[in-house]
Amino acid sequence: MTTTSIRRAIVPGIAALALALSACGAGNETAASDGTGSGDTGSGSLTGTLAGAGSSAQEKAQEAWATGFQGLNDGVTITYDPVGSGDGRTNFISGGVSFAGSDSYLSDDEGELTGAKERCGGEDPIEVPAYVSPIAVVFNLEGVDSLNLSAKTIAQIFDGKITNWDDPAIKAENDGASLPDLAITPVHRADDSGTTKNFTDYLGKAGEGAWTYEAEDAFPVEGGEAADGTSGVITAVTQGKGTIGYADESQAGGLSVVSVKVGEEYVAPSAEGAAKVVAVSPATEGRPEVDMAVDLDRETTEAGAYPVVLLSYLIACQTYDSADEAALVKGYLAYAVSDEGQSAASENAGSAALDPAVAERAQGIVDAISAK
Template sequence: MKLKRYAAPAVIALTAALALSACASNEGGAPAAEGADSGSALTGTLTGIGASSQGSAQEAWIAAFQTANDGVTINYDPQGSGAGREAFISGAAAFAGSDSALSDEELEGEFGSCAPDTKAIDVPVYISPIAVVFKVAGVDELNLDATTLANIFSGTITTWNDPAIAALNPEATLPTTAITAVHRSDDSGTTKNFTDYLGKVAPDAWAEEASDTFPFQSGEGAQGTSGVIQAVTGGDGTIGYADASKAGDLGVAKIKVGEEFVEYTAEGAAAVVEGSPLVEGREANDIAIKLDRETTDPTHYPLVLVSYAIACQEYADAAQGELVKAYLGYMASDEGQQEAATSAGAAPLSADLSTKVAAAIETIK
């Protein structure tokens, strides 16, 4: 299968420009028929660094995009969101993957790959629940509310038979085993989303600001999503948080939303994003989302992350800009979103958000 350079129909609708519609039609918004030659003229190498949550999706996106554009090589290193943003800011990466959008402070700085006097933008490309994974002998199901979860990860609750956990799980036989709460040791957008959730939903138990860096010395630190999963899998009495695509065979806790305990689902994560406003004060093509953590609707799953592709509005190297625009366009396309759903269990962008994202990507130079 061959892909031409992507230009979404949503962009056409948003701009309402017939000239753009004709141009996009010529460039090709959908993949060519199987076995057909797309005539892709894209060539070059593209380097991305960032969120490990995007790892599985990036593998699928890269494989499909390189198959469709055989003159292109894309490298993505899942070092973590913080490392990705640092690499992008320094110019070591042409784009970053990050589970948190650029901060106002970061946006005020300079970006190594961007044209002089231009800024970077955030575009959502990956939506996923964060799973609270655990491994406790004799416990197959676990209910947790935000306050209890906060007290576990801050080190206030230290054993699995603590009365607060027992009250939420009256039918479970909870052992006296000590709790090992595993957190990310690296700067992580997943940590920022996790701590944002705790701070918003359980402010009396979690007074710390949302941060890429885990704020307590308690528990055990592990590098990357894979490190957290390995640490939880290798222990007993362990609990951690990770992108749901990596939960595997571990136990996954239900979290309390309103008056019910709910399992994570892609649909529940997508519903939260759909109902959340954009961050105010950003450029029109910078689509950062202020997630509604405090929903009480049990069809929603508020422990969710939105992972962004961070790119230049305009690249100093026009050829890199062309590659970034094409690749991000594929990631956000219907086909790209289906790849992420299939390979990583991600929730596809809603029609409205897809329109906004496609329009933002179209502005990249």
């Protein structure tokens, strides 16, 4: 388990929701002034320590947000533990941290919404989008720098139905590629992960029936290789031979990435392609006003869209027992969804910045955070 803790360096960044993109109480000790006003990020008035946990895909964005926010408030320390979305939500619900980062919205399938509401003193929890990024299908195959694959083929690979790199299904989508007679080693997340949930959601919706499992935080197929966190997947793919995995594109490093089939074209991962998918996706039905959850359209044929995308949220309470904690949560989340915060995340993680209308709604929700 690793913890991101950065201090005092400055980073130079609806249908119902109209979501589009352009390209209660425990877990910390604080002594903060009460920040007020629209979009208030403290501007030097805040002190104390704020703890969050969750999405490892958000790690680079969280680093940028922490650095930038601490640069504005040099008496503040932000800690963020990239334990994975599932554990982040659990830690938030239990009161172990003040906020969570999650690559999937709260669900009541396992009582999460109910638990979060109880933790927040009976009020609906806040969920605002803050990080939008493509999930790259990364691979390590000597002599092959690029691959085109449909969702159906990817699904069969990760379900153990396609087991060799020179399989006819892969050859059919990569005419002229020199594909070796080599076993495929699929690498998946070992921990509960919102990235896994988004990836398996894509396979289930776009895979033409080849993926028969529900979208879940836990990877459903035995076999292959399991690794903890985004960094673990990247390491396993990098150090393997004939390996393939999935990870937030910001952490793909020097690994080769798959271009996925969208309509009749193959599209490489990009922030702009991720933005196009979110732009055509509807808001989740039945959510309260403070919840900006979205159901992503994985089957879009929009030109240039990249449907293997995650829309990652910041989760918090509307009110906190402590005025100090409320001020820190409000200030930090306000920074994350601000123009400066979004620019910092884009520079550090390659994410797509929130559309101004979406950022404005998120800012309004965050601005209302207060003490009881």
